[in-house]
Amino acid sequence: MAAKNSSEAKVLEKEMIITRVVDAPRELVWNAWVDPRQVVKWWGPKGFSTTIHEMDVRKGGVWRHTMHGPTGMDYPNESLFMEVIQHEKIVYEHSGGKAGGKSDATFRSTWTFEDLGGKTKITLINAFPTAEALQHVIKSYGAVEGGKQTLGRLAEQVEKPSSKEFVITRVFDAPRELVFKAWTEPERIAKWLGPKGITVKSAKMDLRQGGSLLSCMATPDGHEMWGKWAFHEITPPEKLVYINSFSDEKGGLTRHPMSPTWPLEMLTTVILKDKGGKTELTLTWVPINSSAEEIATFENGMAGMTGGWTGTFDQLDAYLVELKRS
Numbered sequence: 001m002a003a004k005n006s007s008e009a010k011v012l013e014k015e016m017i018i019t020r021v022v023d024a025p026r027e028l029v030w031n032a033w034v035d036p037r038q039v040v041k042w043w044g045p046k047g048f049s050t051t052i053h054e055m056d057v058r059k060g061g062v063w064r065h066t067m068h069g070p071t072g073m074d075y076p077n078e079s080l081f082m083e084v085i086q087h088e089k090i091v092y093e094h095s096g097g098k099a100g101g102k103s104d105a106t107f108r109s110t111w112t113f114e115d116l117g118g119k120t121k122i123t124l125i126n127a128f129p130t131a132e133a134l135q136h137v138i139k140s141y142g143a144v145e146g147g148k149q150t151l152g153r154l155a156e157q158v159e160k161p162s163s164k165e166f167v168i169t170r171v172f173d174a175p176r177e178l179v180f181k182a183w184t185e186p187e188r189i190a191k192w193l194g195p196k197g198i199t200v201k202s203a204k205m206d207l208r209q210g211g212s213l214l215s216c217m218a219t220p221d222g223h224e225m226w227g228k229w230a231f232h233e234i235t236p237p238e239k240l241v242y243i244n245s246f247s248d249e250k251g252g253l254t255r256h257p258m259s260p261t262w263p264l265e266m267l268t269t270v271i272l273k274d275k276g277g278k279t280e281l282t283l284t285w286v287p288i289n290s291s292a293e294e295i296a297t298f299e300n301g302m303a304g305m306t307g308g309w310t311g312t313f314d315q316l317d318a319y320l321v322e323l324k325r326s
Contacts, residue, residue: 007148013131016144018124020151024158026113026120027241028267028288030087031232032158033057033111035243038289042153043067045146058084058210063092079109086209086233088113105137122151166285166298166305170313174320176272179279180237182316182323183270186213192319193217195311209234213242214251225257229268240270243288262301263287263294283309 007020022029032038034057043050047070054064059081067075083091090111107128114121124147128134137143172179182188186203193200194217201224203215213229226247233241244266246254256262267288273280285305287298 007151009144009148011134011138011144014128014134016126016128016134016138016147018144018147018151020122020148020155021116022120022122022155022158024120024155025118026087026115027232027269028158028286029113029120029122029154031243031267031288032154033090033113034232038157041289042157043150044153045142045149046153057081057090082108087115105141105143106133107137122154124151160290164299164302166302167282168306168309168313169280169282170317171275172279172281172313172317172320174279174324175277176274176279177237178320178323179272179281179316182320183240184234184236186215188319189213189215192315193312194315195308196315207231207234212251214247214249216249223257226254228253238272240268242268244268244285259297259301261293261297263290263298265289281313 007018009016009018011017032042036052036055039055040050040052043065044067049068050065051068052063052065054062056062061081061084063077063079063081065077067077069075077094079092079094081090081092083089091108093106093108095106107126110123110125110127112123114123126134126143126147128137134143182192184205184207186205189205190200190203193203193215197220198217201216201218203213205211205213207213209231211231213231215227217225217227219225226249228245228247228251229242230245231240231242233239245264246256248254253264255264265288266285269284271282271284273282287295290298
């Protein structure tokens with residue numbers, strides 16, 4: 001019997017199959033796979049590091065990266081994404097590697113992510129053109145153990161010290177479609193984003209998976225703060241998922257201007273439910289890629305978050321009332 005939370009592997013004639021149950025929500029695991037900043041922290045067996053040159057996780061997108069082995073050897077890789085089903089499945093063809101020609105490790109890789117109610121079952125299937133090709137990569141590159149270790153490193157990445165979720169709910173006296181527009185159109189966001197006294201000086205949005213919102217807010221004394229939303233899921237008019245962070249005017253991540261141990265990135269989920277002409281909005285915040293100190297800062301700041309979001313929702317409520325009157 002395999003050890004608890006270990007990766008399991010089996011080898012068929014032309015396929016290598018590796019599975020692992022990860023103690024993290026599927027959304028968090030998915031984000032760790034499709035975000036290059038996170039991929040470089042876990043990709044490859046133990047002792048390896050990775051440099052990503054290009055990574056476009058969508059059908060037809062190219063992924064080029066170089067793995068650096070513990071002995072100093074470099075292993076260039078090139079893949080083409082064949083299928084991407086958000087939160088569920090990633091398929092790519094690995095066909096590049098050696099300079100001047102194809103790799104001797106050509107295969108099709110299929111990753112699936114099964115939601116187990118707060119946990120995620122990852123299944124990796126690498127399918128090779130022949131049984132001989134599969135045996136070659138097993139003997140030459142230690143592919144089975146390498147795959148198990150890679151899933152183990154992914155698990156370590158997403159199973160870091162867990163944080164309590166911050167959740168706040170509000171019912172707005174406006175139809176769901178209007179509330180969704182207020183949350184996804186920059187000229188509307190500028191009317192309400194931020195607690196009372198905060199004004200939005202600019203808001204530029206590219207509303208698509210992989211797009212972002214870059215906004216600049218100003219305090220009453222004129223101090224400017226930039227923020228960024230990196231969109232991961234957009235389901236009108238029901239759901240938004242994005243990573244929220246402080247930033248500079250070019251969208252680069254920065255620390256909280258008044259709290260240096262505040263998490264750099266927050267996974268934000270906004271759910272809108274139709275309540276017969278009204279809208280129940282539930283916002284959830286959870287830190288990602290955070291240290292124990294950052295998580296402690298987040299958890300100690302729950303009361304402040306409640307106050308801040310309550311003030312923000314007050315402004316959104318007033319804006320929606322104004323829209324209904326006009």
